[in-house]
Amino acid sequence: MIGAAAQxxxxxxxxxxxxxxxxxxxxxxxxxxxxxxxxxxxDLRKLLRKxxxxxxxxxxxxxxxxxxxxxxxxxxxxxxxxxxxxxPLDPAADLFAVTALLALGTVALALGGLDTxxxxxxMGASREMTVMALVEPTILxxxxxxxxRVGSTNLGQIAASVxxxxxxxxxPVSLLAAVALIIVTMAETGRIPVDNPSxxxxxxxxxxxxxxxxxxxxxxxxxxxxxxxxxxxxxxFAGLFTPWGITLALPLALAVFAVKVAVLGALLAAAExxxxxxxxxxxxxxxxxxxxxxxLAVAASFFLERA
Amino acid sequence: MNLxxxxxxxLCALASLLAALPPAxxxxxxxxxxxxxxxATALAAGVAAMTGRTWSAWLPDLLPLAxxxxxxxxxxxxFTAVTGGVTxxxxxxxxxxxxxxxxxxxxxxxxxxxxxxLVPAAASVSTFLLLWELMAIASLLLVLADHxxxxxxxxxxxxxxxxxxxxLVAILGGLAAFAAAAGGESFAELRRADVNEATAIGVFLxxxxxxxxxxxxxxxHVWLPRAHPEAPSHVSALMSAAMVNMGIYGIVRVGxxxxxxxxxxxxxxxxxxGALSALHGILQAAVASDLKxxxxxxxTENMGxxxxxxxxxxxxxASGERALAALxxxxxxxxxxxxxxxxxxxxxxxxSVLHGTGTRDxxxxxxxRERMPVTTAVFALGALCASALxxxxxxxxxxxxLQSLIRSLPDGGVSAAVxxxxxxxxxALTAGLSAATFVKALGTGFxxxxxxxxxxxxHEAPPSMLAGMALAxxxxxxxxxxxxxxxxxxxxxxxxxxxxxxxxxxxxYLRAAASSLSPVLIAAALAVTAAALLAVLRAxxxxxxxxxxxxxxxxxxxxxxxMEYTATSFAEPLQRVFxxxxxxxxxxxxxxxxxxxxxxxxxxxxxxxPDRIEHRLxxxxxxxxxxxxxxxRGLANGxxxxxxxxxxxxxxxxxxxxxxxx
Numbered sequence: 001m002i003g004a005a006a007q008x009x010x011x012x013x014x015x016x017x018x019x020x021x022x023x024x025x026x027x028x029x030x031x032x033x034x035x036x037x038x039x040x041x042x043d044l045r046k047l048l049r050k051x052x053x054x055x056x057x058x059x060x061x062x063x064x065x066x067x068x069x070x071x072x073x074x075x076x077x078x079x080x081x082x083x084x085x086x087x088p089l090d091p092a093a094d095l096f097a098v099t100a101l102l103a104l105g106t107v108a109l110a111l112g113g114l115d116t117x118x119x120x121x122x123m124g125a126s127r128e129m130t131v132m133a134l135v136e137p138t139i140l141x142x143x144x145x146x147x148x149r150v151g152s153t154n155l156g157q158i159a160a161s162v163x164x165x166x167x168x169x170x171x172p173v174s175l176l177a178a179v180a181l182i183i184v185t186m187a188e189t190g191r192i193p194v195d196n197p198s199x200x201x202x203x204x205x206x207x208x209x210x211x212x213x214x215x216x217x218x219x220x221x222x223x224x225x226x227x228x229x230x231x232x233x234x235x236x237f238a239g240l241f242t243p244w245g246i247t248l249a250l251p252l253a254l255a256v257f258a259v260k261v262a263v264l265g266a267l268l269a270a271a272e273x274x275x276x277x278x279x280x281x282x283x284x285x286x287x288x289x290x291x292x293x294x295x296l297a298v299a300a301s302f303f304l305e306r307a
Numbered sequence: 308m309n310l311x312x313x314x315x316x317x318l319c320a321l322a323s324l325l326a327a328l329p330p331a332x333x334x335x336x337x338x339x340x341x342x343x344x345x346x347a348t349a350l351a352a353g354v355a356a357m358t359g360r361t362w363s364a365w366l367p368d369l370l371p372l373a374x375x376x377x378x379x380x381x382x383x384x385x386f387t388a389v390t391g392g393v394t395x396x397x398x399x400x401x402x403x404x405x406x407x408x409x410x411x412x413x414x415x416x417x418x419x420x421x422x423x424x425l426v427p428a429a430a431s432v433s434t435f436l437l438l439w440e441l442m443a444i445a446s447l448l449l450v451l452a453d454h455x456x457x458x459x460x461x462x463x464x465x466x467x468x469x470x471x472x473x474x475l476v477a478i479l480g481g482l483a484a485f486a487a488a489a490g491g492e493s494f495a496e497l498r499r500a501d502v503n504e505a506t507a508i509g510v511f512l513x514x515x516x517x518x519x520x521x522x523x524x525x526x527x528h529v530w531l532p533r534a535h536p537e538a539p540s541h542v543s544a545l546m547s548a549a550m551v552n553m554g555i556y557g558i559v560r561v562g563x564x565x566x567x568x569x570x571x572x573x574x575x576x577x578x579x580x581g582a583l584s585a586l587h588g589i590l591q592a593a594v595a596s597d598l599k600x601x602x603x604x605x606x607t608e609n610m611g612x613x614x615x616x617x618x619x620x621x622x623x624x625a626s627g628e629r630a631l632a633a634l635x636x637x638x639x640x641x642x643x644x645x646x647x648x649x650x651x652x653x654x655x656x657x658x659s660v661l662h663g664t665g666t667r668d669x670x671x672x673x674x675x676r677e678r679m680p681v682t683t684a685v686f687a688l689g690a691l692c693a694s695a696l697x698x699x700x701x702x703x704x705x706x707x708x709l710q711s712l713i714r715s716l717p718d719g720g721v722s723a724a725v726x727x728x729x730x731x732x733x734x735a736l737t738a739g740l741s742a743a744t745f746v747k748a749l750g751t752g753f754x755x756x757x758x759x760x761x762x763x764x765x766h767e768a769p770p771s772m773l774a775g776m777a778l779a780x781x782x783x784x785x786x787x788x789x790x791x792x793x794x795x796x797x798x799x800x801x802x803x804x805x806x807x808x809x810x811x812x813x814x815x816y817l818r819a820a821a822s823s824l825s826p827v828l829i830a831a832a833l834a835v836t837a838a839a840l841l842a843v844l845r846a847x848x849x850x851x852x853x854x855x856x857x858x859x860x861x862x863x864x865x866x867x868x869x870m871e872y873t874a875t876s877f878a879e880p881l882q883r884v885f886x887x888x889x890x891x892x893x894x895x896x897x898x899x900x901x902x903x904x905x906x907x908x909x910x911x912x913x914x915x916x917p918d919r920i921e922h923r924l925x926x927x928x929x930x931x932x933x934x935x936x937x938x939x940r941g942l943a944n945g946x947x948x949x950x951x952x953x954x955x956x957x958x959x960x961x962x963x964x965x966x967x968x969x
Contacts, residue, residue, distance in 0.1 A: 049848070052848070052849045052851065052854070053854055054853035054854065055855075055857065055859070056855060056856070056857055056858055057755075057756060057858065058858075059676045061687075067837045067840055067841060070836075070837075071840060072833065074840075075832045075833055078832070089828060091822070091824055091825035091828050092824070092825060092829045094706070094823065094824050096702075096705075096706045096709060097697060100696050100702055100738075101697060101829070101833075103739075103742055104696045104697060107694070107696060107742055110750065111746060111749065111750050114746070114751065114754050114872070115750070115754040116755070116858060117673070117754075117755035117756040117868070117871050118858055118866060118870075119860075119871065119872060120861065121872075122750075122751075122755070122871055122872020122876070122877060123872060125746065125872070126872060126876065126879070127880060129743040129746050129747070129877075129881075130743065130880040130881050130884060132743065133593075133739040133881065134739060135739070136735070136738060136742065137738065138735075140709075140731075140735040141728075141731065141735055144713050144735075147713060148713055151714065153710065153713070154823060202861060212859065213858060213859055215859075216848075217849055221844070280880075281883055281884075288884075291732075291736075295729075295732050298732070299724065299725070302723070302725075302727060302728055303724050
């Protein structure tokens with residue numbers, strides 16, 4: 001119980017700093033000074049002080065979307081095997097449930113974007129759903145590949161089994177699944193090469209086009225939830241492939257988790273510097289590739305790792 | 308003695324009479340109310356049969372030679388209960404919806420419902436075939452109800468009539484051969500019979516083809532997206548949520564129960580057909596822009612998912628893994644129940660849209676959130692359930708299905724290692740695409756701004772229609788939050804159907820699986836978190852009321868509704884991604900100004916995504932039949948001599964055949 005609460009607090013508070021860290025790494029590698037890792041937190045504070053807006057012609061889907069997005073991210077933060085596998089919400093700590101919860105957040109936001117009735121809202125929603133339609137099955141497959149060895153789709157059990165036998169990570173199944181998961185993490189969190197989080201041209205946007213009409217506290221909620229989703233996905237990656245430290249005492253486990261996610265985030269940001277954003281219609285090829293890798297991982301696990 | 312079932316049938320007959328006799332303005336109210344009672348009674352009868360209180364009847368004089376043999380056992384009870392529930396919701400809805408429907412259609416609806424209730428209770432080949440055909444004819448007549456208003460209805464009727472009768476021929480042939488080999492035609496005799504392998508294969512494949520065509524399984528699905536949308540909406544709900552289930556019932560009854568399983572490859576065929584249908588159905592739904600057609604394609608998808616479960620169950624059974632087989636079959640049957648609940652809801656909501664706007668073209672809808680708030684809310688609930696997202700009900704059954712697919716077999720062999728990952732991939736891809744599909748249906752059809760004058764003038768449905776939808780919505784919510792209420796019953800059914808037929812002791816996996824996921828907990832966690840967030844936000848940031856403001860829209864000034872994304876444009880990226888599979892067709896026609904070829908007067912653009920299977924498989928077959936028909940005209944040129952010659956030749960050939968074989 002305490003572990004899960006601590007996880008939520010750490011992810012809730014730490015995720016804006018993770019985004020700040022990633023921006024800072026990029027800035028330094030590109031030869032800029034950068035705004036410091038606390039900048040996203042300052043942005044959130046500023047947005048929260050602004051006046052809430054109800055644009056003409058929008059209704060409950062538009063208002064509820066940020067709440068649903070943030071709620072799904074928080075629930076996933078509570079159930080994931082990040083610093084502890086002992087969650088009071090254990091019956092929800094299932095792989096399919098976690099993937100579907102993240103998808104639910106995306107769906108809510110897409111409906112919010114469509115509800116505005118603007119061209120960009122529809123465009124963003126359409127693109128986001130296309131990406132999600134390919135990302136969700138890939139996450140499912142990749143994680144199923146890992147769960148076959150354990151014989152359960154409970155995230156806690158998968159992580160615990162890897163923590164028990166760390167060398168089991170080094171197998172064709174894990175490698176294939178890891179590559180697939182990295183690609184979909186980039187797609188799901190809207191990073192280069194799938195989407196550019198700091199673009200200024202609406203036509204090339206995916207995620208940002210969808211949330212164009214949000215302002216003030218609503219936007220703050222969305223920004224915060226997006227940061228949490230990034231943290232959660234990186235944490236899931238860390239939990240599934242490198243769950244070391246998960247068995248330690250809670251404060252230590254939390255520290256180890258923070259370090260792991262920070263390192264993963266920094267690596268991701270560094271990799272982004274050397275890549276360009278793909279054309280929108282090349283993205284599905286990338287995602288189809290990762291889907292194929294995940295499928296290979298499942299097939300390999302059926303051949304190699306019978307529970 | 309369980310008298311609920313005959314009671315339900317009697318109420319159906321009464322409803323039919325009430326639709327025929329009283330004055331026109333009271334008809335729909337009387338018939339609808341009584342039919343709703345019949346549905347509720349049938350639901351109770353089905354549940355009673357599932358809990359062991361079965362019902363049977365033997366009426367030797369009702370039909371010459373064979374008699375009528377009825378028996379409502381646990382498996383039949385499950386399907387009867389589902390049909391009863393769908394009937395109740397559709398009947399209440401029809402009070403308002405079918406007020407001005409022609410009398411024939413109103414009389415036929417209760418008869419169709421009665422046939423649907425009776426099919427799973429048939430206990431002999433002749434009774435089954437008779438009821439099956441009754442169901443097909445009643446639904447065909449109902450599909451044709453609006454044929455005067457729209458010409459598309461007639462073509463849909465022809466497609467449906469041909470395919471359902473080809474299906475009937477296949478089932479008839481299969482079951483007749485089975486009965487001949489078994490030496491008796493009651494299901495009890497068939498179950499005991501020990502038929503040789505070749506006959507069993509023939510029976511299975513023939514009946515599978517027939518039942519698959521009723522369930523809308525690829526490649527026999529072409530009638531479904533035509534016929535289901537053209538029927539009146541409450542009939543669409545009955546067809547798409549109750550009638551297609553009968554195809555699944557037939558496959559389970561004949562394949563698993565009567566034939567007692569079979570070799571693994573049978574079930575791999577079933578599984579492959581299911582996976583193909585799931586993917587094909589959801590892809591077509593993703594690019595469809597007719598609301599009811601989209602729902603029809605989604606029916607194909609969901610029946611495909613069910614068949615994946617049924618196929619996996621048969622496969623595990625043939626591999627000697629009864630516990631796993633029970634899990635897979637329970638998942639499939641649970642998905643049947645869930646699909647019926649949300650598809651009823653969605654079709655009724657679509658009917659309410661049609662009632663309120665007069666159109667079902669998603670590209671012309673929009674802005675219904677303000678004009679039809681209740682319909683929008685229930686459609687949103689149905690969409691959530693249909694897209695396999697928590698806390699929806701399809702999420703639970705698809706999760707159970709994946710649980711059964713990922714357990715690898717101790718000696719599954721290469722076939723399991725190749726097939727199961729592909730099946731998992733198919734289920735996963737379907738889940739992702741269905742989310743996109745239903746976001747499209749809800750987002751472009753109901754939210755945003757109206758895209759046409761019809762949508763602008765939309766009005767909410769009358770209370771009886773809302774009550775019907777609310778009933779279906781309540782069923783969805785109950786199934787989503789409390790699958791544990793129905794799972795034990797479903798588990799008992801699987802225990803009785805699987806050929807080992809022991810007591811239901813092997814629900815170990817099922818119990819373990821069911822206890823490891825709690826939909827209530829997920830829903831509660833989400834609700835509590837969202838409420839807490841809202842409270843914190845209210846306290847900290849949103850102390851001021853929301854200020855109304857103009858949409859920013861990149862500062863470009865107010866955009867017209869024509870600039871909105873439509874359903875077609877929403878689906879365009881997906882269509883592009885699956886370009887090779889869908890093979891969309893587009894046509895640009897440029898008309899130039901007469902004076903100059905450089906100035907364009909008008910540009911016409913047409914785009915369509917034809918069903919590729921229909922295009923490649925049915926068009927050539929129809930062309931061939933057409934050619935043969937024309938060619939055979941030459942055989943009948945009007946000469947009497949020639950006809951006498953034909954008669955003589957046929958007689959001689961018969962004699963020779965008799966002489967040689969006899």
